[in-house]
Amino acid sequence: MPDAPAPSPGPPGLSRLRPVLPSPVRQVEDERFTRHGVTLLLKRDDLIHPDLPGNKWRKLAPNLLAAAGRPVLTFGGAYSNHLRATAAAGRLLGFRTIGVVRGDELAHRPLNPSLARCAADGMRLHFVDRRTYRAKTDPVVLAGLLDVHGECEIVPEGGSNALAARGCAALGHELRGVADVAAVACGTGGSLAGLAAGLGPGQRALGVPVLRGGFLGDAVRELQQEAFGGPAGDWWLDERFHFGGYARTTPALHAFAQDFEDRHGLPVERLYVAKMLHALTVLAEEGAFPAGSTVAAVITGRPDTAADGQSASSR
Numbered sequence: 001m002p003d004a005p006a007p008s009p010g011p012p013g014l015s016r017l018r019p020v021l022p023s024p025v026r027q028v029e030d031e032r033f034t035r036h037g038v039t040l041l042l043k044r045d046d047l048i049h050p051d052l053p054g055n056k057w058r059k060l061a062p063n064l065l066a067a068a069g070r071p072v073l074t075f076g077g078a079y080s081n082h083l084r085a086t087a088a089a090g091r092l093l094g095f096r097t098i099g100v101v102r103g104d105e106l107a108h109r110p111l112n113p114s115l116a117r118c119a120a121d122g123m124r125l126h127f128v129d130r131r132t133y134r135a136k137t138d139p140v141v142l143a144g145l146l147d148v149h150g151e152c153e154i155v156p157e158g159g160s161n162a163l164a165a166r167g168c169a170a171l172g173h174e175l176r177g178v179a180d181v182a183a184v185a186c187g188t189g190g191s192l193a194g195l196a197a198g199l200g201p202g203q204r205a206l207g208v209p210v211l212r213g214g215f216l217g218d219a220v221r222e223l224q225q226e227a228f229g230g231p232a233g234d235w236w237l238d239e240r241f242h243f244g245g246y247a248r249t250t251p252a253l254h255a256f257a258q259d260f261e262d263r264h265g266l267p268v269e270r271l272y273v274a275k276m277l278h279a280l281t282v283l284a285e286e287g288a289f290p291a292g293s294t295v296a297a298v299i300t301g302r303p304d305t306a307a308d309g310q311s312a313s314s315r
């Protein structure tokens with residue numbers, strides 16, 4: 001008898017991290033939805049991997065495959081989940097990581113818990129002023145960084161590039177036939193770009209930006225152009241739920257998140273996931289989802305100890 005076909009290896013080395021894929025889906029009873037005839041599902045991408053949760057796994061995996069073991073240089077703010085996930089991947093898989101961080105080095109010493117964890121995972125931190133950071137896609141700036149750090153795979157801020165968007169299309173595939181609407185919190189828009197592309201006909205993706213500014217629609221269109229050659233899938237944005245902007249929270253948002261945790265036993269990450277869940281409850285109340293429809297909330301991350309110090313101080 002011939003040998004059984006080898007299982008698909010996936011990105012080299014990555015399969016040994018044993019990602020939980022497809023991620024689990026759980027239905028929850030929530031009267032804010034059921035009284036409108038709407039079913040709420042939680043798509044638990046936060047359970048994919050303890051150190052590379054949610055969309056961070058989906059976006060990084062194809063980029064690490066492309067890097068093929070070369071050092072990875074990427075960009076983020078002082079509390080970037082993407083930087084932490086990249087640093088953890090470097091530690092677990094044994095490749096070098098360089099994190100280009102926005103802001104003056106002196107202002108960041110001592111390191112906050114998030115950056116301290118990046119450093120503990122072996123990430124080399126390279127601080128740049130805001131002007132340089134804004135110019136981070138400029139070939140001259142990139143050449144300067146490569147001069148310092150040697151040959152690297154460059155992954156953009158938030159890990160969002162064409163590879164990442166294609167990686168997130170798998171999230172849409174996993175939700176085919178499962179929900180009418182799939183909602184995701186948006187930072188750079190890479191996850192939404194891929195999710196929308198991966199859904200089936202008749203399904204729609206909702207993006208909830210956690211940043212102010214109204215630029216996200218263009219970012220998603222550009223990423224879809226790069227990743228899929230044009231617009232892909234049916235998606236829309238609701239820009240009302242940023243709660244003041246990136247990393248901003250309010251007592252009302254914390255109260256909402258705490259209540260959601262109490263109702264459903266789901267640890268609710270505050271900077272992204274809480275805003276998306278809050279958006280869904282408001283939209284359900286407004287009648288945005290027809291009776292009989294099913295909404296999947298993509299749980300892209302979970303609260304962690306590094307971010308807790310930060311959210312505790314704004315509580």
Ligand SMILES: *Cc1c(COP(=O)(O)O)cnc(C)c1O
Nearest residue numbers: 186187188189190191272300301
């Ligand atoms: C990074 C992140 C997002 C945003 O993903 P984008 O692809 O940048 O839009 C959403 N939720 C969590 C928990 C994240 O860490």
